[in-house]
Amino acid sequence: MNKIMNVLEEVLLPIADKxxxxxxxxxLRNGFMVALPLIIFGSIFVVIANFPFLDQVLSEEAYTAYKAALDPxxxxxxxxxxxxxxxxxxxKMVEQRGGEAIYGGVVALASFLILxxxxxxxxxxxxxTNVLGAEGMFLGIFTAFIAAELYHFFVRRNLTIKMPEGVPxxxxxxFSALIPITFTLTIFLVIRVLFSLTAYETVQNFIYTLIQEPLTALGSGLPATLIAVLLIQVFWFFGLHGQIIINSVFDPIWYSLNDQNLAAFQAGEELPNVVTKQFIDTFIVGIGGSGMTLAVIIAxxxxxxSRQLKELGKLGGPAGIFNVNEPVIFGLPVIMNPxxxxPWLVAPVVVAIVTYFAMSSGFVPKPAGVIVPWTTPALLSGYLATGNNIMGAVMQLINIAIVFVIWLPFLKVLDNQYYREEVSVDTNDKNSAATSTSTTTA
Structure with missing residues (x-):
């Protein structure tokens, strides 16, 4: 076990650090965080617009008007x-370099719109609108990176207009941003013209055909998902925030898949993907946090x-309900605990496999593309993520049971260890107290 841990530490820690x-x-991660409040706002109204049985309660005309009012x-x-x-x-790219961050944002947007x-x-x-959502996501990401770097390059070369003192x-x-923005946008205009002369016609078609489509197909499959889930757990075991590290790589893929499901859900069509952002966030991470530790708290x-674990349960329980599990990760502890x-590595992988096949077979609906806030308690989050379907909550209950069973023998071993240590300390304290009393009496 120690040899395996040493190998993992030597190989994975440098990669994770980089x-x-x-x-x-x-x-990229922080860019998604900027968009998150807006995404959640839209998701809330998708849920409201698709409450179950509304089409049966309201007249067809009233239901159509209701949907039309909320769809924007x-x-x-x-x-x-x-x-x-x-x-x-x-x-965020320009902010990291200490530049005028707002111009980094607008030049990235304008560059994308030119292409x-x-x-x-x-x-x-x-x-x-489809090219402004999932279909254009990868082009948007690459464009934002390149546009921000070009803008910063021209600023660093002092290609700016210096205004006299006294000007607001x-x-x-x-005016300082004028020349860097002009040069940056001109480069993207040239790129657009050059691509119009190729068989792809647009950069959008080129990126989607050669990069986004293959990566999305790979990310939607079970093998790549299991690797991502496993790496999240491994990084956390060594004290690194696995969720942040892996999401930085996979979020563009998972959000694209999510958006495809949302479009199909709103159109009343069959949902195309099992693996989406909500597949990960709701049915794995969203059950107590990374490692699905809500089941551990229940156990x-x-x-x-042992008093140590019972106190940990009291401390971590309220937070775990809202998928915050740092008390468990650092109090159990999870980090570097052989x-x-x-169970830390195996349970989420097993849950991912079971959930994937449950959704593929139709036993549980696929995620509807609704972004459920990550702090939403389990059962409610499963219900909302599957388009207000009770089977989403049932799937989460099954997943909690799976994690409970996998963790149980290992948790008992840990509990016995802590209990023996507590009994030993209590015995020593009693002996010390008895010795002290005897000495005082004498």
Whole structure:
């Protein structure tokens, strides 16, 4: 066991450290965080617009009007989420370098719009919303990275207009950004023209055909998902935030798959993907946090006898309900604890496999594309994520039971160890107290 841990530590820790400190992955992660409130807002109204049985309670005319009134909430957020991510990435990229971050965001957005086809069927001057969402996500990410780097490059070369003293700072900053933005956008305009001369016609088609489509197909499969889930657990075991590290790489894929399901759900069509952002967040991480430790807390209350674990259960229980599990990770502890390495790694993988096949077979509905806030308690989150279907909550109950069973023997071993240590300490304390009393009497 020690040899395996040493090998994992020597191989994985340097990789994780590089990923965690990579400025592009950091900007990507933070860019999604900028978009998250808007995404959640849109998801809330998707849920409200699709309450079960409303179509049976309301008349057809009233139901149509109800949907029409609420649909703009998701159309203005979820359907064009790529735009918000692009602004966030550009902003964070320039902010990291100490520049005028807002210009990083707007130059990234403008560069993306220059590359985006502005034709819908035979109508020109119109941008299809699908290319502003999942379909354009990868182009948006690459564009934001390159645009922010170009903008910063021109600023660093002092290719700016210096305004005289006394000019308002807002005006001065605007003119300072003029030349770097002009050069950056000109480069993207040239790229658009060059691609129009190729068989792909647009950069959008090129990126989607050669990069996004293959990666999305890979990320939607079970093998890649299991690798991602396993790596999350391994990084956490060594004290690194596995969720942040792995999400930095997989979020563009998972969000794209999520958006495809949402479009199908809203259109009343069959959902195409099992693996989505909500598959990971709701049915694995969203059951107590990374490692699905809500089941561990339940097991602590049911079977343990050591004071240490019982106090940990009291401390971690309320937080675990809302999927915050740092008390368990650091209090059990999970980090570098060989006694719980096996259940820590195995349980989420088993749950991912069971959930995948339950959804593939139709026993449980696939995630509907609704982004459920990560702090939503289990059962409610499963119900919402599957388009207000009770089987989503049932699936989460099954997953809790699976984790409970896998953890049980290992938790008992840990509990027995803590209990023996506590009994030993109590015995020593009693002996010390008795000795002290005898000495005083004498």
């Amino acid at each position: 990923l965690n400190n990579n400025r592009y992955l950091t900007a 909430a998701s159309a203005a957020t979820l359907s064009i989420m790529g735009l918000f991510v692009i602004i966030g990435i550009g902003y 985006t086809p502005q034709v819908l069927e035979e109508t020109t001057g119109v941008i299809p 700072s807002a005006v001065s900053r605007s 602590i209350f049911v079977v343990t006898k 006694l719980i390495l096996i």
